[in-house]
Amino acid sequence: MKKILMLLISPVIAGSVYSAEDWSKKPQSYVFLQNEEPQYENNNSERVxxxxxxxxxxxxxxxxxxxxVxxxxxxxxxxxNMSxxxxxxxxxxxxxxxxxxxxESEQQLKSLQKARNRGVISERDYQQKMIKQNQMPLEQKNNQLKYSVPVGE
Known part of the structure; x- marks a missing residue:
């Protein structure tokens, strides 16, 4: 198994070494010869x-x-005046x-308050859901786009 692996890897290594040597012997291209001055120099006398x-x-x-705003x-x-x-x-x-x-968050808050007032959820559940809704970072709330259809009031 090791011999087969060595036979497969050795041509890859030899080929890459040969191509690297071949590349380094090539003459510089026209672009490099044309631009003798370094690119990083700023000849502009303007101050920032x-x-x-x-x-x-x-x-x-x-x-x-x-x-x-x-x-x-x-x-x-x-x-x-819209629904x-x-x-x-x-x-x-x-x-x-x-x-x-x-x-959407306003609708969710109203829905939670109505459910609490009707006795559908307990005060403890209401507090937990309020905390859960307010834990989402403000940036994340702004970047998310959720599509929901309001259920009427």
Whole structure:
């Protein structure tokens, strides 16, 4: 078994060594000969102000937050008189995943509260489900898109 394995491996090793030697003997290509100067050098005399860059990024983040808040208020105004089903369809149509996930968690909270008030679940079960729902990290809640059909109120 070892002999067969050695017979199979030795041509692979010999071939790779031969090809490596053959490659190193080849003349340099036209691209390498044409670009004599190293690529990593920066001939630009312009200085970069990292403080200004970070300030600009922060301003961009603030502007994006303002746009998101305006979009959220517009979405709420557009969906204020809609049924839960119509609201979810509107949010799906407009690709507003953040508002859709917020709408879904709001429905889940209302459903849990109704079940507790009717006596369907105990106070202990209610507390456990609330903790379980709130344990999901906020970022994960925002990135998930779950499709659900509301059951009416």
């Amino acid at each position: 102000d990292f403080f200004e860059l970070s300030k600009q990024q922060e301003q961009d983040r603030i502007a994006q937050r303002e746009v998101n 305006a979009k959220m208020y517009e979405s709420r105004a557009n969906t204020s 839960p089903f119509e609201r979810s369809q509107y949010l799906l149509k407009n690709n507003d995943t953040y508002a859709l996930n917020a709408h």
